[in-house]
Amino acid sequence: MDxxxxxxxxxxxxxxxGLPVVIGGGRRKxxxxxxxxxxxxxxxxWGTENLADIPVDFFPRLAGYTGRGVITxxxxxxxxxxxxxxxxxxxxxxxCPDAILLPVDFEQYRHYSRRFKSIITDIAPLMENRxxxxxxxxxxxxxxxxxxxxxxxxxxxxxxxxxxxxxxCSVGVAPNKLIAKMASEFNKPNGISIVHEADLQTxxxxxxxxxxxxxxxxxxxxxxxxxxxxxxDLAARDPIWLKAHFGKAYGAWLHEAAWGRDERPVSLESxxxxxSRETTFEKDLHAVRDRxxxxxxxxxxxxxxAADLQRKGYEGKTIGIKLRYDNFKSVTRDQTLDLYTAxxxxxxxVAGQCLKRVDLSRRLRLLGVRVGSLVKQGTAPAEGQPxxxxxxxxxxxxxxxxxxxE
DNA sequence: TCTGGGGTCCTAGGACCC
DNA sequence: TCTGGGGTCCTAGGACCC
Numbered sequence: 001m002d003x004x005x006x007x008x009x010x011x012x013x014x015x016x017x018g019l020p021v022v023i024g025g026g027r028r029k030x031x032x033x034x035x036x037x038x039x040x041x042x043x044x045x046w047g048t049e050n051l052a053d054i055p056v057d058f059f060p061r062l063a064g065y066t067g068r069g070v071i072t073x074x075x076x077x078x079x080x081x082x083x084x085x086x087x088x089x090x091x092x093x094x095x096c097p098d099a100i101l102l103p104v105d106f107e108q109y110r111h112y113s114r115r116f117k118s119i120i121t122d123i124a125p126l127m128e129n130r131x132x133x134x135x136x137x138x139x140x141x142x143x144x145x146x147x148x149x150x151x152x153x154x155x156x157x158x159x160x161x162x163x164x165x166x167x168x169c170s171v172g173v174a175p176n177k178l179i180a181k182m183a184s185e186f187n188k189p190n191g192i193s194i195v196h197e198a199d200l201q202t203x204x205x206x207x208x209x210x211x212x213x214x215x216x217x218x219x220x221x222x223x224x225x226x227x228x229x230x231x232x233d234l235a236a237r238d239p240i241w242l243k244a245h246f247g248k249a250y251g252a253w254l255h256e257a258a259w260g261r262d263e264r265p266v267s268l269e270s271x272x273x274x275x276s277r278e279t280t281f282e283k284d285l286h287a288v289r290d291r292x293x294x295x296x297x298x299x300x301x302x303x304x305x306a307a308d309l310q311r312k313g314y315e316g317k318t319i320g321i322k323l324r325y326d327n328f329k330s331v332t333r334d335q336t337l338d339l340y341t342a343x344x345x346x347x348x349x350v351a352g353q354c355l356k357r358v359d360l361s362r363r364l365r366l367l368g369v370r371v372g373s374l375v376k377q378g379t380a381p382a383e384g385q386p387x388x389x390x391x392x393x394x395x396x397x398x399x400x401x402x403x404x405x406e
Numbered sequence: 407t408c409t410g411g412g413g414t415c416c417t418a419g420g421a422c423c424c
Numbered sequence: 425t426c427t428g429g430g431g432t433c434c435t436a437g438g439a440c441c442c
Binding site (some may be wrong): 004072085130131132133134213214215216217218219318320330331332333334335336 | 433434435436437438439440441442
Binding site (some may be wrong): 024025068069070071072086087088089090091093094104106131247249250272273274275276277278279280328366368 | 408409411416
């Protein structure tokens with residue numbers, strides 16, 4: 001989907017079309033549009049039917065943003081200013097102070113996500129979810145899937161989604177997922193791109209290695225150090241050399257990817273492995289000095305993850321925590337139980353034990369709670385032998401007591 | 407002016423078992 | 425007088441993705 005979050009917001013606020021808009025960030029009072037409208041226009045009620053009447057000048061701007069949020073999506077107009085996904089909003093505010101800032105509304109995005117996905121599965125049932133705004137589709141056995149190299153079906157999907165939701169998407173058609181993903185980037189927004197096996201050298205090899213789904217910033221940096229910048233450069237390397245420098249499995253995969261080879265099937269629904277909740281604080285907190293605040297946040301995270309599990313019908317037996325220190329270093333601790341659970345009190349208790357095994361003398365910027373090793377509720381395998389645990393000793397007992405046992 | 411939240415998968419060492 | 429070999433599970437960290 002093209003600029004998905006932003007495009008969904010533009011459905012509600014069409015008056016913002018063509019303007020630089022970014023979605024993201026923590027909530028500020030100024031971001032509470034409806035609250036501000038109630039003050040500015042007393043007696044008028046604002047609902048789905050007249051949101052389009054809100055004057056553009058009324059929307060909050062990026063200028064003066066002071067929180068720790070990042071951009072999740074920017075409209076194409078905003079991208080002109082050099083702002084984009086994952087950029088800190090403070091930095092974005094320097095680049096484009098007049099951009100309109102809207103808070104994220106996952107509820108709404110999930111709603112449109114379900115809608116466009118159900119349109120797709122009506123047309124082509126073999127669909128794989130790749131998050132809220134992206135899917136892989138296997139056209140192979142869909143009637144008409146081969147017409148004009150897949151272009152006919154791609155167009156049908158685009159048209160049907162647009163007519164139902166008003167949203168546009170970009171489609172890449174290729175012999176496998178790896179190339180299709182790259183192809184989908186060629187013609188954004190609202191484009192279709194078809195890449196055949198024979199187009200590898202002309203269309204794929206000139207691209208930066210980073211365009212391969214699976215080569216991130218770290219691998220790219222290392223590749224560049226060896227003079228490998230394009231996928232063609234990568235394809236030219238001896239696979240034995242790649243394995244020696246990048247590890248057996250990853251080296252072999254790099255070679256295959258550069259040659260456009262990918263045998264992964266388009267797979268239908270898969271079971272979740274873990275669920276988690278985490279939060280970055282407005283300001284760094286200290287285990288001792290901010291003990292009460294941290295205790296409340298910690299309990300809330302446990303309750304939220306328990307509620308998520310129960311709502312979706314899962315329970316897990318590995319309970320873990322994650323901290324991020326003021327220096328941005330993260331640590332995790334987890335513990336596996338003999339029993340599966342989705343109970344907030346149990347999660348709170350075990351997560352509290354995990355907290356005792358980390359250094360709490362540094363200030364914290366993030367706290368998270370995770371439950372893993374999930375099974376569908378009621379299908380928990382029989383209780384096994386007691387766990388073999390590799391003991392990690394408790395640290396800094398003084399600091400621990402202060403908020404872990406609240 | 408620092409850097410969200412929710413995930414998956416991989417690696418590597420140690421415990422433990424046969 | 426020198427320490428097997430294979431397998432699984434647990435834990436921690438990290439890369440990567442949307």
